[in-house]
Amino acid sequence: MNALPKSHLSHSQVNMFLRCPKQYEFRYFENIIAPPSGMLILGSSGHSALAYNFTQKIDSHKDLKASDICDYFASEFDKRIEEEQPIFEPDLSRGDLKDGGVSVIKKYRSDFSGSIQPVEVEKEFNIEFENVEYTLNGYIDLIDDRGLIRDHKFSRKTPNQNDIDDDMQATVYYMAYKYDYDCEPKGFEYDYLINKKNPEIKPYPTSRSQADIEEYLGILGDISNAIKAGNFYKNTQGWHCSPQYCGYFAQCRPHRLSKIFI
Amino acid sequence: MNLKEKLIKVSDAIGYLQKDKKNSMQGYSYLSEAKIKEVIQQQFVNQRIVFNYSTDEVREYEISPTSKGTRQFVTVACGTYSLIDVDSEEKISGKWYGSGSDTGDKGLYKAITGGIKYVLNTNFLIPTGDDPENDDDKTSNGNGKSDTPKIKPKDEYSELKKTLMKKHNGNKEAAKAEFQKIMELQKVEAELTSDDKSYIDEQLKGVA
Numbered sequence: 001m002n003a004l005p006k007s008h009l010s011h012s013q014v015n016m017f018l019r020c021p022k023q024y025e026f027r028y029f030e031n032i033i034a035p036p037s038g039m040l041i042l043g044s045s046g047h048s049a050l051a052y053n054f055t056q057k058i059d060s061h062k063d064l065k066a067s068d069i070c071d072y073f074a075s076e077f078d079k080r081i082e083e084e085q086p087i088f089e090p091d092l093s094r095g096d097l098k099d100g101g102v103s104v105i106k107k108y109r110s111d112f113s114g115s116i117q118p119v120e121v122e123k124e125f126n127i128e129f130e131n132v133e134y135t136l137n138g139y140i141d142l143i144d145d146r147g148l149i150r151d152h153k154f155s156r157k158t159p160n161q162n163d164i165d166d167d168m169q170a171t172v173y174y175m176a177y178k179y180d181y182d183c184e185p186k187g188f189e190y191d192y193l194i195n196k197k198n199p200e201i202k203p204y205p206t207s208r209s210q211a212d213i214e215e216y217l218g219i220l221g222d223i224s225n226a227i228k229a230g231n232f233y234k235n236t237q238g239w240h241c242s243p244q245y246c247g248y249f250a251q252c253r254p255h256r257l258s259k260i261f262i
Numbered sequence: 263m264n265l266k267e268k269l270i271k272v273s274d275a276i277g278y279l280q281k282d283k284k285n286s287m288q289g290y291s292y293l294s295e296a297k298i299k300e301v302i303q304q305q306f307v308n309q310r311i312v313f314n315y316s317t318d319e320v321r322e323y324e325i326s327p328t329s330k331g332t333r334q335f336v337t338v339a340c341g342t343y344s345l346i347d348v349d350s351e352e353k354i355s356g357k358w359y360g361s362g363s364d365t366g367d368k369g370l371y372k373a374i375t376g377g378i379k380y381v382l383n384t385n386f387l388i389p390t391g392d393d394p395e396n397d398d399d400k401t402s403n404g405n406g407k408s409d410t411p412k413i414k415p416k417d418e419y420s421e422l423k424k425t426l427m428k429k430h431n432g433n434k435e436a437a438k439a440e441f442q443k444i445m446e447l448q449k450v451e452a453e454l455t456s457d458d459k460s461y462i463d464e465q466l467k468g469v470a
Binding site for chain 1: 409410411412413414416417420424
């Protein structure tokens with residue numbers, strides 16, 4: 001049995017392992033950091049811009065001007081592009097992404113953020129366990145004054161409700177909320193900022209039960225065992241296993257590259 | 263005394279047996295065959311009972327290789343055992359079954375050992391704390407140790423610890439030192455009597 005690569009697990013680690021254990025090995029055992037996609041840079045810069053607004057709103061109870069939030073987004077976006085050198089999707093250039101980000105954030109500011117009063121922004125959690133050596137860490141985007149957990153998603157498409165109800169990220173945040181506040185959150189809402197020609201903001205409420213939390217803990221235990229046992233098989237089935245969506249594709253499946261580029 | 267009465271005496275004398283061995287590969291505790299034999303044999307001698315067994319059938323199957331790729335086999339064996347009262351020549355017989363896996367030639371011995379151990383354990387109802395039907399022990403790998411993380415009740419000082427870590431830019435040692443200092447001061451404060459507190463307040467007022 002090996003040790004875990006870090007003293008903690010996070011939901012993004014769990015998600016990566018579930019998507020493809022081999023990808024997890026490249027990232028966390030071989031420490032190869034693959035370039036992110038352009039869309040991922042839009043998401044992380046957008047998150048920072050919304051956190052910038054909401055952090056000051058905890059005390060001020062007022063949103064910043066849309067132009068201030070968008071300026072913040074633009075400078076974060078440019079900085080991250082330079083630092084992280086992403087791979088842009090063929091149909092989405094750097095300019096498209098930046099313009100799309102600005103317009104969807106403007107839409108969010110004008111139609112949506114006014115009704116949200118945050119009490120916690122980018123709240124860090126660190127769940128400790130009695131019987132295992134690791135912790136489960138992460139950040140909750142926002143908790144509002146009604147006790148609702150909110151997570152911002154930047155996407156090109158609207159999700160379907162079944163995917164929302166099955167998404168384990170909400171389960172982890174529920175668990176973290178219960179751990180920190182010793183009570184249930186009022187609910188959970190994914191606020192989707194849909195980056196398209198006419199941007200849309202769509203909230204997707206969902207909820208989780210204690211049974212969901214227990215199920216997640218079981219999965220977490222099994223994944224940690226698989227990691228410790230060095231069980232990193234390739235999951236080649238699915239959208240994620242392609243040069244566009246996996247930065248390790250060339251190292252992992254070189255024999256497929258020629259077929260793809262012909 | 264007939265054989266059944268003697269067996270009750272044996273059972274009564276054995277009582278509870280503490281698991282004495284640990285499987286270092288898979289991390290579980292177990293009751294060794296040596297310990298069972300040692301305890302039961304003494305009682306059998308005391309009661310003048312002979313234990314006898316034969317191995318009647320053996321089968322061997324290849325199973326999935328080990329994580330290192332070594333071939334391994336499971337051996338299944340069955341046979342007959344007898345408990346014989348030397349004084350009356352009364353006899354109680356039954357069947358035993360056992361299985362054991364090994365990468366070499368020890369599968370059969372493991373199967374016999376396991377089978378006989380199980381016969382003795384169950385015949386004399388030796389309590390060991392194991393309950394194969396206990397589904398509450400949510401083991402995911404069958405090693406007797408639960409791997410499903412169990413949430414620890416929150417440390418009442420976790421927020422303070424987090425704040426100190428931030429204050430010291432992630433320097434664990436510095437944060438720990440300040441935390442210990444705070445705890446010591448808190449202890450001192452808790453030991454102050456109300457008279458001490460009034461005295462300090464009075465003195466501080468004088469300073470102000």
